[in-house]
Amino acid sequence: MRAIIFDFFGTLTDPAAEAHRRASFAGTAAALGIPPAVFWAAMAGSFPERVVGRHGGTRQTLLTIARRCGVEPTPDQLDAAVTAQLSGAERVRPPRPGALDLLDRLRAEGWRLGLISDCSSELVEAWPTTPYASRMDAAVFSWEEGYRKPDLRLYVTAAQRLGVAAGDCWFVGDGGSREHDGARRTGMRPVLVTNAAWPEAATLRTDPDPYRPGSVIDDLAELPAVVAPG
Template identity: 60%
Template sequence: MRAVVFDFFGTLTDPVAEKERRPAFDATAGVLGIEPDVFYTAMSGSFPQRIVGAYGDTAATLLAIARSCGISPTAATLGAAVRTHHAGAERVRRPRDGALATVDTIKRLGFRTGLLSDCSSELCEAWPGTPYAPLIDEPVFSWRERRRKPDPALYATVAARLGVPPASCWYVGDGGSREHEGARLAGMRPVLVTNVSYPGVAAFRTDPDSFIPPHRVDELPDLLRLLRD
């Protein structure tokens, strides 16, 4: 095994931080002048399209969503909404305890590190300035690739960019988006991060995986023992 590919949300990020998403959306709605429930429904409903880049960047996305809600913001209002939206997204992606140190140790052990995330434009635009970026050799984002997990092309892409065959990759995730079944079919070795210490967070997983990997860890630092073994 020569590489470790990570899911992002709920795996490298604090699973509880997902509770910040609704307040973040409400803040953006307030800037745009849209009733929060209306905006949240529009954003939630557009998730499958947003994560494959259907709306474009964050500014274009918010403009399209605002218009679908009957609002045509000025350029200044849209700019303020983008800044507010990015600030909210930063709260949602705060690192989970031990995540950054664990990935750093994995790199020091000689593994290549990859990322495979179903995400919208906010993460891609902010990525270079995040604390995760220096630790991930090859990030692959659904928004940029125009496809989402468990599309086999995504797993092939991250393996190719890492320069290792899929069979030499661990895939580590919390089980949303049928990601482990995708990893297994791609030839990777999947690991479930159970998040048992975070009651209620399973409700945030979209399209949960029916395949349960034999390799499981409760917390990300537990992964080190598995890799060393």
């Protein structure tokens, strides 16, 4: 085994931050002049489209969603909405306690590190400035690729960018988007992070993976013992 590929939200990020996702859209709704509940419903309903890049970047996406809500924003409103949206997105991606130190440790041990994330434009646009980017040898985003987990092409692409065979990769995630089954079918070894200390986070996974890997940990801090050779 030569590489470890991580899911992002709820795996490398703080699981507790998932509870702020709805509130993170409030500033955007205000900037656009859309009632928060209406804007949230439109954004939640459009996730399958947004996550594969169907509406383009954040600015174009917000314009599309505003029009769906019956609002034609001015350029200034749209500028303010983009700023609010990107700021709100930061609230749901703070690192899990200890995650950055863990990534540094794994790289020091010689592991190639990768990422596969089902995400919309906000993460991709901000990625170079995040503390995760410099710690990853390859990052694969559904928004850029045009398809989402468990599409096998995402896993194959991640392995290729890491320069390793899929069978030489661990895949670590909290179980949304049927991600472990996709990893298994690609030949990777999946590890489930249950986030047992954050039971509320599981309620936000609307498409849990019916496949349960043989390797299960409650917290990311337990990962080194799982991937250790021998």
